[in-house]
Amino acid sequence: MPIGPLDASKNPRYAGFATFARLPRLDEVEHADIAVVGVPFDTGVSYRPGARFGPSHVRESSRLLRPYNPALDVSPFASAQVVDAGDIAANPFHINEALDTVQASALELTAGGTRLVTIGGDHTIALPLLRAAAERHGPVALVHFDAHLDTWDTYFGAEYTHGTPFRRAVEEGILDTEALCHVGTRGPLYGKKDLEDDRRFGFGIVTSSDVFRQGVDEVVEKIRKRVGNRPVYVSVDIDVLDPAHAPGTGTPEAGGLTSRELLEILRGFVGLNLIGADVVEVAPAYDHAELTGVAASHVAYDLVSLLAMRHSGQA
Ligand SMILES: [Mn+2]
Numbered sequence: 068m069p070i071g072p073l074d075a076s077k078n079p080r081y082a083g084f085a086t087f088a089r090l091p092r093l094d095e096v097e098h099a100d101i102a103v104v105g106v107p108f109d110t111g112v113s114y115r116p117g118a119r120f121g122p123s124h125v126r127e128s129s130r131l132l133r134p135y136n137p138a139l140d141v142s143p144f145a146s147a148q149v150v151d152a153g154d155i156a157a158n159p160f161h162i163n164e165a166l167d168t169v170q171a172s173a174l175e176l177t178a179g180g181t182r183l184v185t186i187g188g189d190h191t192i193a194l195p196l197l198r199a200a201a202e203r204h205g206p207v208a209l210v211h212f213d214a215h216l217d218t219w220d221t222y223f224g225a226e227y228t229h230g231t232p233f234r235r236a237v238e239e240g241i242l243d244t245e246a247l248c249h250v251g252t253r254g255p256l257y258g259k260k261d262l263e264d265d266r267r268f269g270f271g272i273v274t275s276s277d278v279f280r281q282g283v284d285e286v287v288e289k290i291r292k293r294v295g296n297r298p299v300y301v302s303v304d305i306d307v308l309d310p311a312h313a314p315g316t317g318t319p320e321a322g323g324l325t326s327r328e329l330l331e332i333l334r335g336f337v338g339l340n341l342i343g344a345d346v347v348e349v350a351p352a353y354d355h356a357e358l359t360g361v362a363a364s365h366v367a368y369d370l371v372s373l374l375a376m377r378h379s380g381q382a
Contacts, residue, residue: 069148070096071134080130085123086151087186088132088368090144093152099181100147101374103367105154106169109350110162111191111229113222115317117350118189122154124315124351125186125367128360136372138334143368143375152176152183157192162227166195173199177343182374184367187347189317190217190229193302194236200343201241204298207342208246209233210290212329213304214253214275214320218265229317229348237268244269246294250286250332251275251307254320275307275323283328287335294339301336301344301370303329305363313362315354326362333369337382344370 072089086092087103105122112118135142143149155172157165169192176183177199185196190213200207211217211233218234220226226235236242247268253275256262265272271293273286306316309323349363376382 071144085126093150099150101149102152104152106188106192108157109189117352121349122186124360125363128357129364143372146379147375170195185345194232206243208294208297208299212307214306283331298342303346304348313359315359
């Protein structure tokens with residue numbers, strides 16, 4: 068039997084250590100099927116800093132998550148051993164070294180078949196996480212929720228930033244270019260070439276406007292068709308949400324998804340061959356009333372639920 072979260076009838080939810088959803092730590096179990104791990108790193112940001120405080124904020128905002136997920140009809144913490152694996156100690160002064168550390172740690176954590184849901188940290192960390200995923204599964208499909216494309220080339224000549232991870236990933240051959248999709252993009256770009264480059268890399272785009280105009284079901288259908296049964300990695304930049312739903316982030320753009328739309332799309336992924344996921348760019352200094360933290364913790368909870376369903380043969 069998996070060790071579950073602290074019993075809320077005996078330990079008040081606001082008391083005790085803030086592990087994700089009050090789950091046990093990795094060192095308290097013999098084997099983890101699914102681990103939530105933090106990467107407190109924001110050296111790759113181009114605008115507002117602060118996502119290094121994301122993991123602790125999301126954990127603190129996750130205290131109210133309960134053990135049964137009615138939307139997916141699963142008790143994720145009973146269907147799989149889920150743990151909090153703490154934080155990966157990424158060097159804040161050397162981006163390349165930080166990327167290597169994240170990749171090595173992800174490989175170490177997944178050595179026994181453990182699936183990861185990573186809490187960022189800025190979006191730079193998706194690159195080493197995808198490198199680790201590709202080492203395990205070969206080039207992976209990617210569903211990328213974000214206000215931005217994150218396929219730009221360089222900033223100030225720097226190749227590894229939070230605006231460039233997916234261009235690097237395509238260049239490195241770690242993505243399955245038949246099955247790439249951005250969801251929720253919007254806002255001004257530098258020029259049309261941004262979109263042309265992105266298309267050349269193989270990405271399909273479901274814009275924020277498409278989600279509004281076509282609706283969740285049609286969008287889910289499109290994504291599922293593109294991904295098929297390939298191993299798929301889901302990367303969620305919390306700025307995919309409208310600033311009304313997630314003000315606590317580094318590069319906010321108006322006109323984003325509601326947290327309801329995002330959760331509903333994710334719930335449409337039941338049965339996909341999900342192999343890992345991240346939720347990034349939560350920057351608590353700009354948050355209010357835990358809006359962003361709560362949204363991110365619920366997104367992570369649904370991702371954990373999808374992995375738990377997959378693990379236990381419920382999907
Ligand atoms: Mn991003």
